[in-house]
Amino acid sequence: MPDLVAYNSSKGALINVTRQLAIEYAGHGIRVNCVCPGWIETGFNDPVLGHLSQIELGQLIKQQVPLGRQGTAEDIAPSVVFLASDWARYITGQALAIDGGLTAM
Numbered sequence: 001m002p003d004l005v006a007y008n009s010s011k012g013a014l015i016n017v018t019r020q021l022a023i024e025y026a027g028h029g030i031r032v033n034c035v036c037p038g039w040i041e042t043g044f045n046d047p048v049l050g051h052l053s054q055i056e057l058g059q060l061i062k063q064q065v066p067l068g069r070q071g072t073a074e075d076i077a078p079s080v081v082f083l084a085s086d087w088a089r090y091i092t093g094q095a096l097a098i099d100g101g102l103t104a105m
Contacts, residue, residue, distance in 0.1 A: 011036070015095045022093030031092040033083050038099025039070040066101030 018034040025032060039045070039061060049057060062068045076098050082088055083096065097103045 018095060019093045026092055031083075031088070033088075033091060033094045033096065035076065035080055035083070036095050036097045036099065036103075037071060037076050038097070038102040039065055040076065041070045041072050064102060064105065065099070066104060069100065071098065071100055 014034055015036070018032055021032040049060075052060065061070055079096060079098050083091065
């Protein structure tokens with residue numbers, strides 16, 4: 001989408017900061033990962049998508065998200081808990097996309 005250069009640049013920077021911090025702190029046993037959520041039901045999208053009707057928004061999401069819906073906080077939280085747990089003890093420097101398949105498109 002046009003006019004998102006600052007937003008998209010900051011997302012790329014966050015991924016690279018995650019990678020660099022993972023390298024710098026690995027020797028101390030500290031893991032660093034980030035989560036990259038897709039379309040999540042929050043008010044954050046309202047300035048960009050608020051002009052769309054619910055029907056138009058639904059159609060747009062179905063076109064762009066293979067799972068056909070926006071995510072919720074409940075869709076994101078379990079993955080964050082996993083990354084913070086001992087089950088993820090060998091995972092560091094990763095950007096986990098939780099986006100209903102959006103980046104797979």
